[in-house]
Amino acid sequence: MKNLSRLFPVFSIAFVFFYPLADWFNLALFKYYPTINTFSFVKNKAGNAIQWYGWMATALIFALIVSAIYAALPPRFSAQRALDLAWIVPIGMLLFSVYIVYAGWWAS
Amino acid sequence: MLTVLLICHLLIAVALLGAITHQTLSLWWSPAPAAAGAGKTAFFTNYRAVRANVYTNMVVILFVCVALFGSLLYPGYRLTILPFMRSHHATLWGGVFEMKEHIVAIGLGLLPLYWYLWKKVVISEHVRIRKIITAILAFCVWWSFLDGHLINNIKGFGP
Numbered sequence: 102m103k104n105l106s107r108l109f110p111v112f113s114i115a116f117v118f119f120y121p122l123a124d125w126f127n128l129a130l131f132k133y134y135p136t137i138n139t140f141s142f143v144k145n146k147a148g149n150a151i152q153w154y155g156w157m158a159t160a161l162i163f164a165l166i167v168s169a170i171y172a173a174l175p176p177r178f179s180a181q182r183a184l185d186l187a188w189i190v191p192i193g194m195l196l197f198s199v200y201i202v203y204a205g206w207w208a209s
Numbered sequence: 210m211l212t213v214l215l216i217c218h219l220l221i222a223v224a225l226l227g228a229i230t231h232q233t234l235s236l237w238w239s240p241a242p243a244a245a246g247a248g249k250t251a252f253f254t255n256y257r258a259v260r261a262n263v264y265t266n267m268v269v270i271l272f273v274c275v276a277l278f279g280s281l282l283y284p285g286y287r288l289t290i291l292p293f294m295r296s297h298h299a300t301l302w303g304g305v306f307e308m309k310e311h312i313v314a315i316g317l318g319l320l321p322l323y324w325y326l327w328k329k330v331v332i333s334e335h336v337r338i339r340k341i342i343t344a345i346l347a348f349c350v351w352w353s354f355l356d357g358h359l360i361n362n363i364k365g366f367g368p
């Protein structure tokens with residue numbers, strides 16, 4: 102558990118980094134179609150797809166990959182020294198999310 | 210059923226709001242040790258005079274529960290409220306709710322880091338990043354709470 106918990110900061114930062122990108126680049130792992138109550142990995146004609154779950158799943162997979170890579174690195178590549186700068190990513194990605202919403206809803 | 214889910218979502222969100230606000234205020238604006246015990250009637254001083262680290266696990270559990278309830282409610286929103294807003298050209302409010310989706314996802318992603326900073330790092334180390342991540346999480350909770358209420362009541366004040 103001690104070794105696993107050292108991956109938490111890397112996982113968090115990777116998830117927060119990849120989630121808005123999954124939205125921006127339309128990389129939902131799957132979509133949910135509420136009208137027919139179906140999850141689908143391929144495009145469906147049912148319309149009104151929810152991608153939010155799929156974006157989180159995509160970000161989760163990328164975050165797990167990044168965490169696994171970090172876990173495989175030798176201990177001298179520790180992210181502890183960069184921990185104090187970790188706040189930059191969530192704040193930057195919150196601002197990017199505002200831009201995504203602006204571009205999708207408010208600019209038109 | 211949706212109404213029951215919505216009420217549960219709201220009640221858990223209120224508990225989360227209280228926990229994260231206590232923790233954030235005690236971290237950013239902790240009272241002097243003498244002030245905490247002296248004024249028993251000083252509401253705000255006592256509100257901030259809490260042991261901030263005891264809230265951590267509960268904040269994580271409540272955040273996950275609120276997000277889970279919210280994700281169960283989300284299809285209902287997409288099938289009823291969102292078409293209403295689109296038909297009334299309420300793009301402002303549609304965008305405001307989409308911000309909530311992003312903020313909740315980012316908050317969920319931050320939970321492991323938040324937990325790590327409170328539970329695995331010595332309390333005297335990485336103080337600044339702990340304060341900032343806790344504040345970001347508090348912002349996520351407050352935004353989501355107010356956003357949800359605005360959308361829930363949107364028919365009351367119009368698009």
